Amino acid sequence: MSSPEQAIHVILDQSICIGAGNCVRMAPGAFVFDKDRQIADVGDLSAAEFERVSLAERSCPTGAIYIE
Template sequence: MGDRWHIEVDRSVCIGSGMCVSTAPGAFALDSARQSRPAAPERDADERVLEAAEGCPVEAITLTLADSGEAVFPPEE
């Protein structure tokens, strides 16, 4: 069985660019305030979700392993 990720969007940082929605359709949505939110707080690991997190212009998206809390993105240094 593959990894499951916990997805968070820091709404105090999100600028509503919509890049996450276009990169990973179905994984993110923009609300009426044009801020991103995950469609579900947990989901199976998905390359498109990782690309969306990496491509966020303000780094508002955090991905962690659902079972351990270990950082997926941004990576711990």
């Protein structure tokens, strides 16, 4: 049986990301901040527990993060 971390697929819609950084603070490593573009990006999802990634999704002010 696979763990949630292995089965997780995260989409971050950079077209609506405002760079608030909530995701980076909630799940460091799983989300990274692109300083040049001033927006977040999906990093290494294994760097954070599923609960932290889920919290990051819920904390995004623009709803740019989708967990499938």
